[in-house]
Amino acid sequence: MKILNFGSLNIDKVYAVEEIVKGGETIDSVSFSESVGGKGLNQSIAVAKAGGNIMYAGCVGKDGEILLQALKDNNVDTSLIKTVETASGQAIIQVDKHGQNCIILFHGANYEVDKAYIDEAMQDFAQGDILILQNEISNIDYIIEVAKAKQMKIYLNPSPINENLNKYNMQAIDGIFVNEHEGAYLADKEKVEDILDSLASKYPELEIILTFGDKGAYYRHKDINIFQPAYKVDAVDTTAAGDTFTGYFIALRQQGKSIEESLQKASKASSITVSRKGASISIPKIAEVD
Template sequence: MRIVNFGSLNIDKTYRVPHMVREGETISSLSYQEFVGGKGLNQSIAIARAGGEVWHAGLVGETDGDSLVHALQGAGVHTDFVGRSPLPSGHTVIQINRQGNNSIIVSGGANRAIGPDYVDAVLAHFEEGDLILLQNEISCLHEVMEKAAERKLRIYLNPSPIDEDVLTAPLDQVHCFLINEIEGQALTGGSDSEEILSLFKEKYPQATVVLTLGEKGAIYQDRDHRFFAPAEKIQPVDTTAAGDTFCGYFLAAITKGRSIEDAMSLASRAAAKTCLTRGASNAIPKLSDLA
């Protein structure tokens, strides 16, 4: 089973701030740094650092994309399918407050230049039983899902950011949803984790669900089983890539034949470790760091 991650590649412009900026307010940042990121890139790097083998598909700018490609290659991600666009690479503006919490604005750039021909060219290299990981930071999400389903790939969807494009996607084709509570509420209308999981069984009976709950842990649910993985107790410095780390470690573990319980526990530990370092992809730990 191979993994292809059809996902975003961003340059993260990160500002540490005394508090999240409010409407009409101007504040001074405490510091500024640039990192490579994007949910797609972060999750590919997490898979590779967890010991998985992953091919990344996505677009970067012709003049500003080298750092993104080099970051993937440096982590051991296959970059055969990373293409170039005349548009600038995607970027994010990230605020991180004194408590380590964040808010993020995304500018799509080259991530939004993906078209059907490129999708066909990439997916032609994958076949039934392979796993495709998707987020919602690229164009052509619907087309990627439909064409992946036609080729009988197993679709793992992290529907972030949650918006109308995700809500109208062919969600009945998803094998596994990787979601937080906000995304779960939007997809089901549920108000808490118990209601979200119950409604998922009704709305998407074909799918498994991994529901992350931040400092409260995470829950796995399929048709017959449910498993809770508690979060490690830490004092976070920066939570930016914690969810991406969890997704990547979970996928790597299950493709290597580990049990769901082991995969969830390992992903929780890795996500907690990520929160102890500032940045995004650079904060994602290697498997050896968790020993």
């Protein structure tokens, strides 16, 4: 059983600020740093650090060597990644003194994913293999179509929320990872139980994982309902919290761990991530979590 993450590759430009900038406001930053990111990249590194074997597909520009090297350094297979003429994707991130963040994305090479490349990248995957998707690249609807035809198990993290989600065949999705904002959008509900009930009613076969920040995570699949409390830590940077959770959960489930153990360790790994600065560099290895 193989894991493929077909996702974004971003160069993160991170500004530390006292408070997140408001409309019409100009502020000084406390510091600046540049690192690698993209939800798919972060999730893949989390899978690898949790002990999983993972291949990555996506597009980078000629400025993307830093991205390729980061994946290789973390034991992610980069042989399927395509280099294109367009500049690599970027994320402009503000992180305030409370560890909260806001992010602006520039898609760049992430939107150069075309159908011919998708067919080529996915040709060696088959029934039972796992596909991880986010909402940061082009032609995701086609990727879902190809994966479904191959009978792959498809996990979707529908972030960022935008109108593209309306094009996706949600009935083809096996599992979904959402935070409280994404869940509220998809379910058109606000309360946790209402979100879970609504999504389960719309998509009765769907495995639902709802992360709720420092409150914890909720799991719903048919008659299975599990709540995993969050580990209490002093948050420094929440940028890769959800990606860590997603990657760890998928890797541990692939290794045959129970839902309960996978949730517990994914939650613990996520809590370690938010206690450190940075995105992918803050993700812990499995030895720190066990």
